[in-house]
Amino acid sequence: MRTQLKQLGFGYDWDRELATCDPDYYRWEQWLFTRLMEKGLVYRSQATVNWDPIDQTVLANEQVIDGKGWRSGAPVEKREIQQWFVRITDYAQELLDALDGLDGWPEQVRTMQRNWIGRSEGVEMRFGIEGSDETLEIYTTRPDTLMGVTYVAVAAEHPLARRAAEDQPALAAFIEECRKGGTSEAEIETMEKKGHPLGLNALHPVTGEAVPIFAANFVLMGYGTGAVMAVPAHDERDFHFAHKYGIPIRPVIVPEDWKDLAMEVTSADGTPAESRPVVAVLGDASRVPLDWSHWDARFEQKGVLINSGPFSTLTSADAFESIATWLTEHEKGRKRVNFRLRDWGVSRQRYWGCPIPVVNGPDGGLRPETDLPVRLPESVVVDGSGSPLKKMPSFSDLPGGEIRETDTFDTFFESSWYYARYCSADCDTAMLDERARYWLPVDQYVGGIEHAILHLLYARFFHKLMRDEGLVGCDEPFARLLTQGMVVAETWYREDPDGRKQWINPAEVETERDEKGRLVRAWLTADGLPVTFGGIEKMSKSKNNGVDPQVLTERYGADTVRLYTMFTSPPEQSLEWNDEGVEGAFRFLKRLWWLATTEAQTIRGAGDPPVSDLDEAAGEARREIHGVLKKARFDYERQQFNTVVSGCMTLVNVLYKLDPDSPARGSILREGLAIVLRLLAPIAPHITHHLWRELGFGEDILGSTWPEVDADALVQSMIDYVVQVNGKLRDSVKVPADADRASIEAAALASENARRFIGDATVRKVIVVPNKLVNIVAN
RNA sequence: GCCCGGGUGGCGAAACUGGUAGACGCAAGGGACUUAAAAUCCCUCGACUUCGGUCAUGCGGGUUCGAGUCCCGCCCCGGGCACCA
Numbered sequence: 001m002r003t004q005l006k007q008l009g010f011g012y013d014w015d016r017e018l019a020t021c022d023p024d025y026y027r028w029e030q031w032l033f034t035r036l037m038e039k040g041l042v043y044r045s046q047a048t049v050n051w052d053p054i055d056q057t058v059l060a061n062e063q064v065i066d067g068k069g070w071r072s073g074a075p076v077e078k079r080e081i082q083q084w085f086v087r088i089t090d091y092a093q094e095l096l097d098a099l100d101g102l103d104g105w106p107e108q109v110r111t112m113q114r115n116w117i118g119r120s121e122g123v124e125m126r127f128g129i130e131g132s133d134e135t136l137e138i139y140t141t142r143p144d145t146l147m148g149v150t151y152v153a154v155a156a157e158h159p160l161a162r163r164a165a166e167d168q169p170a171l172a173a174f175i176e177e178c179r180k181g182g183t184s185e186a187e188i189e190t191m192e193k194k195g196h197p198l199g200l201n202a203l204h205p206v207t208g209e210a211v212p213i214f215a216a217n218f219v220l221m222g223y224g225t226g227a228v229m230a231v232p233a234h235d236e237r238d239f240h241f242a243h244k245y246g247i248p249i250r251p252v253i254v255p256e257d258w259k260d261l262a263m264e265v266t267s268a269d270g271t272p273a274e275s276r277p278v279v280a281v282l283g284d285a286s287r288v289p290l291d292w293s294h295w296d297a298r299f300e301q302k303g304v305l306i307n308s309g310p311f312s313t314l315t316s317a318d319a320f321e322s323i324a325t326w327l328t329e330h331e332k333g334r335k336r337v338n339f340r341l342r343d344w345g346v347s348r349q350r351y352w353g354c355p356i357p358v359v360n361g362p363d364g365g366l367r368p369e370t371d372l373p374v375r376l377p378e379s380v381v382v383d384g385s386g387s388p389l390k391k392m393p394s395f396s397d398l399p400g401g402e403i404r405e406t407d408t409f410d411t412f413f414e415s416s417w418y419y420a421r422y423c424s425a426d427c428d429t430a431m432l433d434e435r436a437r438y439w440l441p442v443d444q445y446v447g448g449i450e451h452a453i454l455h456l457l458y459a460r461f462f463h464k465l466m467r468d469e470g471l472v473g474c475d476e477p478f479a480r481l482l483t484q485g486m487v488v489a490e491t492w493y494r495e496d497p498d499g500r501k502q503w504i505n506p507a508e509v510e511t512e513r514d515e516k517g518r519l520v521r522a523w524l525t526a527d528g529l530p531v532t533f534g535g536i537e538k539m540s541k542s543k544n545n546g547v548d549p550q551v552l553t554e555r556y557g558a559d560t561v562r563l564y565t566m567f568t569s570p571p572e573q574s575l576e577w578n579d580e581g582v583e584g585a586f587r588f589l590k591r592l593w594w595l596a597t598t599e600a601q602t603i604r605g606a607g608d609p610p611v612s613d614l615d616e617a618a619g620e621a622r623r624e625i626h627g628v629l630k631k632a633r634f635d636y637e638r639q640q641f642n643t644v645v646s647g648c649m650t651l652v653n654v655l656y657k658l659d660p661d662s663p664a665r666g667s668i669l670r671e672g673l674a675i676v677l678r679l680l681a682p683i684a685p686h687i688t689h690h691l692w693r694e695l696g697f698g699e700d701i702l703g704s705t706w707p708e709v710d711a712d713a714l715v716q717s718m719i720d721y722v723v724q725v726n727g728k729l730r731d732s733v734k735v736p737a738d739a740d741r742a743s744i745e746a747a748a749l750a751s752e753n754a755r756r757f758i759g760d761a762t763v764r765k766v767i768v769v770p771n772k773l774v775n776i777v778a779n
Numbered sequence: 780g781c782c783c784g785g786g787u788g789g790c791g792a793a794a795c796u797g798g799u800a801g802a803c804g805c806a807a808g809g810g811a812c813u814u815a816a817a818a819u820c821c822c823u824c825g826a827c828u829u830c831g832g833u834c835a836u837g838c839g840g841g842u843u844c845g846a847g848u849c850c851c852g853c854c855c856c857g858g859g860c861a862c863c864a
Contacts, residue, residue, distance in 0.1 A: 049862070060862040108783060112859075115782050185860045189780040237780090341861090348862065411864065450858055452783075457861095485784090486858065536856085542863060567804075568791055574784085574857060581791060581805045587819095588804085594819090634795070643793070646803035653803090722799045727845040729799055756831095767844055769798055777844045 004550060008558045009685050016425040020414035025421065026354035027373030028431035029413055034357055034368035035469060041087045044366070047345050048222055050182050051079035056385040058349045062542070064182040071384070071500060077179050080157070083347040084356055084407065088461050092117055092339040095460060104480030106572070109452045116453050118340025123324050125333025127152055127229070128203035129160070130210050136160070136202055137225045139338055143327075144319040145231040147308035148252035150242065152202040153195060153216040155226040161215040164198040171196050171215065178217045193218050193241055205332040206323075207309070212247070223342065239295050249292050255303045256315065344458065346410045349387045351380055353408030362401035369404075376408070415455060416462035419445070419477060432466065437473040445478035449485060449572070450538060456481075482639055485574035489545040491534035492522065503544035504531055536576060547577050559684035560586045566683050567645040588649055589687055592676070595655060596691045599669055604696045606666035618664040619713075624654045625672050626713040632679050633709070644679060651676045670695075675707045722773035723748045725757040733774075741768055748774035 005012065018025055036042045050059040054072035058081075063070040088095075096117045099110045122141035129136060136152060154161055156178035165172040174196035181187060194217045201210035218237070219228055232242030233251040242249050292299075302316035310326075311319050327333030347356065355376055357369035377395050380388040389395055389406040396404045423436040447455070456478075463477040492509045493501040504524060509531055511522045522531050539546045552561050564585035569575045596603070609622060628647040635643045655672045658665050674697055681688040681701045692701035716737055721744060723731040731753035735744050745766050748754055754776060761778040768774050 058862075061860090062863045112783050116860085118782095183862085186780075189860085191780095345861075350862090410862070415864075448858090448864095449784080451864080453859060454861065455864075488857070538858075540863075570792090572784090573792095575791085578791075578805095584804045590818090631795085638795085642791090643803080646793075649803055720799095724799085724845075727798095727843095732799080765844065767798090773798055773845095775798080775844055 004553070007553055008549070008562060016422045018418065018421055018425050020411075020418055021352075021376075023373040023375050024428065025418075026414065028421075029354060029409070029417065030357040030369070030372050030374060031431060032465065032469065033409075034370070034372075036086060036465065037358070037368045041090065041465070043085055043087070044082055045085055046080045046222075047083040047085075047347075048078050048080055048183050048220070049083075049349075051077045053077060058386075059182075061182060061184040064184070064187075067181045067187075073498065073500075075180055076182055078181070078183055081349075083345050084358075085343040085345055086461075088344045088458075089339055089341055091461055091464055092119070092341050094464065095341075095457065098460070098476055102476060102478075102481075105478075106481065106483055109449075109456065109481065109483055112452050113457055116341065116457065120338050120340070122336060122338055123320075123327060123333055124336045125205050125327050127205055128208075129213075130201040130203055132200075134160070136213075136227045138227050138229045139224055139336065140229055141338075142231070142234065143323045144302065144305060144311075144314075144316040145234045145252055146206065146229070146323055147305070147311060148231040148233050148250045149204060149211060149229045150232055150248045150250055151212050151214055151230045153214045153219050153228050153230055153241075154198075155219040155221040156215045156217060157221045158215065158219075158226045160200070160213070161198055164200060164215075168199060171198065174215060178215070188218060188220070191217065193237060193244075195241060195245060197245075205327060205330075214241075214245070216241070224338075233292060234299050236295055236300065239299070250307060251292055251299075252305055252307050253299075253301075253303045253316065254306055255298065255301065344410075344461070346413055347407040348410055349390075349407055351376075351382060351388045351408070353411055354413065355389070356405045356407050356409055358405040359398060360403045360405065374404070412455060412458045416458045417466065419459070420463070420466065420472060430471075431469075432471045436471060440472050441474045441477055441479045444480045444482065446482045446484060448538075449483040449574075452483060482571060484571050485569075486538040487547075487575050487577050488536050489539050489547065489577050491537050491543045491545045492531045493534050494524075494531055501534075503534070503542070505544050505546070507547070538574075539577075552579060552582060556582060556586045557686075559687045560589055563589065563645060563680075563684050566641040568642065570640050570642050585645075588652070589684065591656070592652055592680075593687065593691070595652065595669075596673055596677075596695060600695055602666045603670045603673060606670040609664055609667040609671050614664050615659075615662060617659050618662050618668060621654050621658055621668055622671070622710075622713040623716065625651055625668070625675060626709050628654075629675050629679070629707055630709045630714070633706075641683065645683065648676050648680050651679075677701060678704060678707050719771055721748060723751050723754045724773060724775040725754055726777060726779075727775060728757075730754055730757050744768055744774060748776065 002014075002017075020026065033042065050061065050064050051057075052059050052069035052072050052074055054074040055069060058079075059069055059076060064076050067076055068074060069076055096114060096119055099105075099113055102110060120141045122139055123143040124137060124139045125143075125146075126135040126137055136154070138152070140146070156175045161171070161175060165175050174194075177194075181191065195214040198213045198215060200213045202213050203210060219226060230238040230241065230247075231252075232238040232247060232249040234253055239249065241247070305311050305314050305316070305319050308314075308319070311322055314322055324333070324335045328335075353376070355374040357372060357374045359367050359369055361367060377389070377392060380392060382388050387406055387408075389408070392406075396406050398404055419442050420432055420436050420440060423439040424430075424433045427433045427435075459477055463472060464475065466472050467475060490506050490509075492504040492506060494504065495501055508525055509522055510525050522533060523529060524531050534543070537543055537545065549561055552564075560582065564579075564582045567585055568581060609618075614622065628651045632644045632647045635641070635647070651672060655669055655676075658668060662668075673691075673695060677688045677692050677695075677697070678701065681692075685702070689701050692698060692704070698704055718734045719737050721733050721735050722729060723733055731748075731751040733747045733751050735747050739747075745768060748766070748768075749758075749763070758776060758778045763776055763778045765777040766774060767777070
């Protein structure tokens, strides 16, 4: 890979090369971790993982396919194990607030991070439990719907549910059922929502009303308090759950403009409107009824409270405050800010990775390892079940009955600070030294959009941890961010007899397609036997659908590969790789080469183009050249490199078409090539460097100055105006550049086609867009 | 399911804040040069057309003198969803 990067001409400083698996690197993140332990920023807690009961190993979410282990095929179970966590939630507010200042970042990424952190303002409160002194703590962002609570749901593994299950076999079976399946949010959110009553009631904090408690498979113990209040009338999931289990639906909110009617009904007899159209209750047939027999997105909207006792007639916003105050005064709850963001679980039960530098004492105590680095053993037995380190006493067993932690860090730990280590790559006395303060933040960070949330959030967090250790001087790691689109490619696979997928590289697959491009059949080149299409996905090692640029580099050279890659689409956009167009990039560089070398003598002997007395065609050529330059500079600034390349192609086309008899030809060639070589230098450095010298412009193109636009060259004496009639293109007219509005209008109205299309109609209005068009509105 | 993007010719794409849709390329077709091929150069290239035009930027509505661009509602594709990294 190093050879390939060098061949492609990337200007890296190889003295700063580092490998995150090197103990000289990872010892410093071990050191930081021990500092965080001392500061109380790490803790150990139970967390749920995917467990493969056959292979006896923890599975990554990616390794759970349709609820089964990817290797064993066994149904995956949830299992609680001790894990290390870093308190990223302590930094949630800062991570959120600082996004506003990251104006060099794409708004898209900032939005994703804001949503991920998910700050919400709500109320936490306690429900009593009938016949018990215990309480259930819940959090809601919609306290205005509190009076519509008709049940409460807890996680299947909630202690209350476990205890209730002791003498209820059906409930115990349900809890067992909930253990099946993976832990990913996508899986939990898309599975069928199920529940089972505990046979216990919760007591409403305001009314004291008893509502049933259910164990539910969509409530997770690890997130929040493991319990939620449910308002079927105003939450879609609760609504469907209530229908399924015959739980009452009690509407407590109606649209705000129904306020007067709402007051009528609540003051009339106080009869709950359960399951009856609210309009019928309100007695106004002219309104569109809200019928609670089917879900309607309007139910979730805020409005005015009804059926809510003392809070009826309040708006949702006022009710939020009133209910929060009521709960606070009665010591049953309070307002609270909540974050969706959860603490960072950094433990992995795998061999690869940096060992977590902690020692378990014989008395159960924990201490940070002081003798760093804790090296990852290099010779281990990998038997496919569990972590090899756990079965390696030479690693884990320490004198005095102490046992070393055998979990390793999440590999995001390594990728969260490598950018900073580049500044101090050779420092062996500290994680970072004063050079990191000098260089950071990174001016321009480039990475795939798939890292928009996790990697970029962890790196921002890590940076703040290092800042608080005094290691870096700034608050954020990356001043500007460019998120590349994915390079996606087809995936192909074959299944083993036991159902495992073997991924095959697209380069080894041949296909036959019908005239509409649909796949007819596909086979492996090597054996001619069929392979299965697995969809188009981002290139990855696990799906074996990467493309090796080496073949193209050998055939066309580094500059062609670089140019084509830049030309084929803008960097943010995802791209289905296809090298069919690479010939065009190669052809362009050959044209550039041919022009420069055959005209070298002319160019070397030419001077600057005369500014005033150019013939018309030469003036037009200069206008085009400087027009391209102006746009290319703009496109470089907005990082749209594909149009920089097409601009350069246009510029070379202009130079090819110069009138061979024009006296200005030599000087325009000279000016044009001097511009195009510098515009292309960052993209195709090798050829431009050579031609720059060849044409006598200088020794090193990288040391030259950026070309400047000649504003005089852009001046036009006549301007083409498009003439539209009723918004449709009908004609165009040439107008002197200094013409006033009236004469532009007159010219447009006088044009032949405009007159034809206006016909007998009356001209109502004429719109003039300066330097662009005239639209005549007539009817 | 939720969050973020995207959908424009046969293909990759362009169109700066609403103002000539398809720049620049690829592929294809025709021609020149050549014994021939490669390379190179020139021309054509969204659809339909009565050759006046008409239609066309995923689908259906809307705002506007004017919509690929703005608004509302859908469909499809990609990325992420905390243990792929």
